[in-house]
Amino acid sequence: MMDILFTRLLLWRKKAISMLFWLLLPAIGTSLFITTVTTIKEDSRVPIGIVIGDESELATQLIDSIEASKLVRVSKYSEEEGLYNLEKHEIDSIFVIHDGFEQAILSGKRNNLISSYRTELSFAYSPVKELIVSLVQEESGRAKATQFILNMKEEYNGKESWTWDEITDKSKEIQIDENLLNTSFSYSNTNEPVESPSLLSWDTWGVWAIFSLLSALFLMDWAIREKSLAVTTRFSFIKTTQFSYYLNNILCYLLLFLLFDLINVVVFTIFLNEPLSIHFIFVLLTFRIMLCSLTYCLAQCFSKTGVFYGFSIIITLILVVISGTFIPILPHNDLIDFLNPLQAFINGNITILWNIIGISILAMVLFRKETTNA
Amino acid sequence: MLDVQSLVKSYDKNTIFHHLSFKVWPGEIIGLVGENGAGKSTLLRILATIDKPDSGNIKLFDFPYETNRKEVRKSIGYVPQDIAIWEELSVRENMIFFEKLSHKSKSETQLRELCLEMNLDKWQEQAKTLSGGMKRKLNLAITLIHDPDILLLDEPTVGIDLKSKIEIGSYLLKQAKEHNKMIIYTSHDMDEINELCDRVMCIGKDLFYENILVKSGKEIISI
Numbered sequence: 358m359m360d361i362l363f364t365r366l367l368l369w370r371k372k373a374i375s376m377l378f379w380l381l382l383p384a385i386g387t388s389l390f391i392t393t394v395t396t397i398k399e400d401s402r403v404p405i406g407i408v409i410g411d412e413s414e415l416a417t418q419l420i421d422s423i424e425a426s427k428l429v430r431v432s433k434y435s436e437e438e439g440l441y442n443l444e445k446h447e448i449d450s451i452f453v454i455h456d457g458f459e460q461a462i463l464s465g466k467r468n469n470l471i472s473s474y475r476t477e478l479s480f481a482y483s484p485v486k487e488l489i490v491s492l493v494q495e496e497s498g499r500a501k502a503t504q505f506i507l508n509m510k511e512e513y514n515g516k517e518s519w520t521w522d523e524i525t526d527k528s529k530e531i532q533i534d535e536n537l538l539n540t541s542f543s544y545s546n547t548n549e550p551v552e553s554p555s556l557l558s559w560d561t562w563g564v565w566a567i568f569s570l571l572s573a574l575f576l577m578d579w580a581i582r583e584k585s586l587a588v589t590t591r592f593s594f595i596k597t598t599q600f601s602y603y604l605n606n607i608l609c610y611l612l613l614f615l616l617f618d619l620i621n622v623v624v625f626t627i628f629l630n631e632p633l634s635i636h637f638i639f640v641l642l643t644f645r646i647m648l649c650s651l652t653y654c655l656a657q658c659f660s661k662t663g664v665f666y667g668f669s670i671i672i673t674l675i676l677v678v679i680s681g682t683f684i685p686i687l688p689h690n691d692l693i694d695f696l697n698p699l700q701a702f703i704n705g706n707i708t709i710l711w712n713i714i715g716i717s718i719l720a721m722v723l724f725r726k727e728t729t730n731a
Numbered sequence: 732m733l734d735v736q737s738l739v740k741s742y743d744k745n746t747i748f749h750h751l752s753f754k755v756w757p758g759e760i761i762g763l764v765g766e767n768g769a770g771k772s773t774l775l776r777i778l779a780t781i782d783k784p785d786s787g788n789i790k791l792f793d794f795p796y797e798t799n800r801k802e803v804r805k806s807i808g809y810v811p812q813d814i815a816i817w818e819e820l821s822v823r824e825n826m827i828f829f830e831k832l833s834h835k836s837k838s839e840t841q842l843r844e845l846c847l848e849m850n851l852d853k854w855q856e857q858a859k860t861l862s863g864g865m866k867r868k869l870n871l872a873i874t875l876i877h878d879p880d881i882l883l884l885d886e887p888t889v890g891i892d893l894k895s896k897i898e899i900g901s902y903l904l905k906q907a908k909e910h911n912k913m914i915i916y917t918s919h920d921m922d923e924i925n926e927l928c929d930r931v932m933c934i935g936k937d938l939f940y941e942n943i944l945v946k947s948g949k950e951i952i953s954i
Contacts, residue, residue, distance in 0.1 A: 360831040367828055371819040587813035591873070593781055594804050595832035602832075 361597070361605040368579075369613075379576050380613070383568040384621045390564050391629060402430035403481040406439040406451040413459035415500060420454070422492045429485055443474055450475040450482045452489055462497045463504060470497075499528050561629050563703045565621065566644070567677055570699065573614065573652045574669035580656035581665055600727040607719070611649045618645055637705070643712055644702040650715030651698060657722050732756050733778070733881060733913055738787035740773060747773055751787070753932065755913045757880070760903065762928035763917040769935030771917040772812060775883045778915065779809035791881065805834045808879030812886050814870045818859040822846060822869055825858055826876065833877040846872050849902050864895025871899065875906075882906065884916035888923065896920075900927050 369376055407420060424431045434442065439451040451474040455461075461470055470493060475482045503524040510517065583589060592599055618641055625631040659665040679693050680703055694700045698711040738751040747770035755761055763771045776782035778789065780800055789796040791803050816825050826842040837845075843854055851868040853861060858869060871887060882903070888896045904927055906912045918924055924931055 364828045364831050367820060367824050368817070587811055587815040588817060590781065590809070590811045590815050591829065592832075593779075594807060594809065594877070595829075596834045597832070 358605050358608070361602060362609050365606055365609045376576065379572040380617045382572045383565050384617070384624055386568040387561060387565040387621075388624070388628070391561055398427075399430070403428060403485055404430045404432065404448045405485055406432050406434045406442060406448045408434055408436045408439050408451060408453040410436075410456045411454050411458035415459040415462055415496060416454050419458075419492060419496050422496065423452075423489060426488060426492075428488055440474060443476060446476065446478055450479045450485060459500075462500050465501065467497065499525055502528065561625055561631050562705075563680065563699075565625070566699045566702050567673060567680065569618075569645075569648060570652075570676060571669065571673045573648045574655070574673070575666065576610065576614075577652040577656045578662050578665060580653055581659050581662050584657075585660065598727055600723045603723055603726060607649060607653055610653075611645065614645050614649065615642070640702060640705060640707050643708040644699075647698060647708045647712045647715045650719040651711065654715065654718045654722050732790075732792065733915075734788075734790040735778075736788045736790075738774075738777070738789070739785045740770070740777065740782075741785055742773075748784070748787075748934075755881075755915060757911040757913055758907050759930065760907045760914040760916070760928045762924040762931040763915060763934060764919070764921070764924060764931060765934035771934050772885050774934065775809070775885050775915065775917065778881075779807055779883045780804055781809070805877065806880040808874040808877070808882045810871055810874045810882070810884040810887050812889070814866050816858050816866065816869050816873065819857065821855050821857050822851065822861070823854050825869060825873060829873045830876050835877045837876060842876070845875060850898050862892075862895075864891040864898075867891050867895065868899060871902075879912070881913040881915070884914065886917050886919070888918065888920065896923065903927060 405423075407423065409416065409420065420431070420433075423429060432442075432448065434451070436451075436453060439448070439453075442448050443451050453472045453474075455470065455472065458470055471489065473482075473486065503521055506519070506524055507521065509515065510519065592602055595602060597605070622631075622633060622638075622641070626633045655668075656665060659668070676697060676699055679697050680699050694704075695710075698708070698715075701708040701711070733755040735754070736752050738748050739746070740748045751774075753761075763774065765771050773782060777784050780796060780803060791806055794803050796803055817828060820828060823839070823843075826846065827839065830837050830842055846852070846854065846869070849868045849872055851865060851872060853865060858866065861869065867887060871884070874882065884903075887903075888899050891899075900923060903914055903916070907914050
């Protein structure tokens with residue numbers, strides 16, 4: 358192994374720059390993609406201004422809810438400041454929460470709670486207004502319900518001593534639990550909810566998987582280039598079998614890939630706050646073994662590197678579409694998931710099936726090489 | 732000794748060798764001549780264990796090829812017609828590369844001496860920048876790293892300058908006569924064949940080469 362690693366290092370040294378490019382592509386590509394997407398997301402939020410005329414708890418809760426929305430980017434101003442920025446078209450619109458907002462809500466008033474300003478260029482005014490109106494309705498409904506419960510307690514001398522905050526907190530808790538968009542379903546005979554993968558936490562590694570596939574394919578071009586060289590005739594006379602020679606070379610590549618994968622793990626954990634676990638290391642290891650074996654076998658099917666590069670780009674694009682890591686275009690389909698070698702990794706699972714397929718084909722390819730030259 | 736008995740090889744119903752038998756003793760240089768496509772390279776590939784005959788027996792130092800392929804390969808040095816070197820590596824790196832994979836280990840000094848014996852002195856130069864003659868010398872030097880007993884050379888001097896041709900020729904002569912190696916090689920250069928070879932084998936149906944050899948008085952191996 359050491360001798361073969363040494364010989365491979367001699368060859369790697371001669372194309373160190375291109376190799377480094379392809380090895381760093383997954384980390385750099387993923388970081389750039391994630392950073393760009395985050396920036397675009399942030400920039401695409403509608404800038405609005407809020408004038409806080411009421412410092413009450415309810416008003417603060419409403420502002421927090423507006424800020425939590427992915428649609429808007431909120432800046433707090435005084436009314437003059439806000440109008441000045443609106444005139445300069447720095448913001449899309451201004452919403453003024455008037456003094457006595459909480460009182461008005463608690464007394465059941467539903468009109469003139471908030472005023473707004475807009476210009477002829479306030480293109481997002483209508484959806485933002487709808488958003489704020491719905492949030493006000495939500496908060497006022499909650500406040501009225503809380504008030505109603507407290508009134509009932511007093512009227513019927515209830516023994517429970519709930520505070521306003523406890524009731525509103527419980528209300529929010531129920532709202533989250535009952536939200537159909539995020540509900541965890543469970544089978545009737547079990548208590549454990551069926552786990553569904555968290556798409557958000559796998560975004561980074563999903564994008565990385567695509568870049569890794571492309572980089573592994575381009576780095577495996579040696580299998581095509583060296584196959585056609587006269588120098589391979591000499592491999593019939595070396596001290597190891599051809600099976601062992603090529604297997605060790607693939608292992609050298611695997612080690613190199615794993616080294617860079619480790620760097621990627623560190624980079625993503627530190628800079629992109631990706632969670633790290635022992636399970637994930639196994640997921641990554643099996644994914645990398647699968648990539649190494651499959652890309653080598655795929656390269657063996659080609660005799661011209663140019664054709665192989667073209668095929669690599671096409672296969673990567675197909676997997677981008679069916680994986681839905683960059684853009685979730687296709688609806689979820691079990692058969693497509695089954696056929697997609699990246700899916701297990703993207704779902705955060707250990708790659709088993711495609712590893713069995715990859716290693717079996719690899720063994721056959723190497724055995725064929727051995728018997729052809731025996 | 733290399734002992735070839737009743738070798739038969741056919742390609743698409745065309746018989747190339749029909750019960751070919753001959754022996755080569757240590758210290759001998761055998762020339763293989765014949766028109767293009769006659770089967771010279773095929774014979775070398777069979778003797779190098781890369782190709783298989785349809786039938787027949789080959790023994791190297793009493794080791795039958797059929798059952799001792801791995802062992803036999805340790806004693807074979809095969810120089811293919813195409814230059815089998817890493818173009819992007821230097822002469823030094825090429826030698827080290829194949830030494831690492833060789834049955835016999837050699838120091839860098841020994842590897843350099845091996846190159847210098849053939850007047851291949853551009854140790855640090857990248858192989859792709861070498862002249863044709865230098866590349867042929869490197870091609871041969873790599874084959875000699877594991878010190879083989881038999882050298883099978885497929886047109887080792889094709890397309891190179893006269894000086895390099897003479898240097899390679901005298902090196903082969905030295906290997907055969909001083910180091911007792913068996914050498915079988917193909918060439919179209921009859922002067923070279925006449926000068927270097929102890930015996931010559933004519934392959935193919937064309938008698939052109941045989942007639943030349945008869946005139947020169949060179950011993951011909953009848954097949």
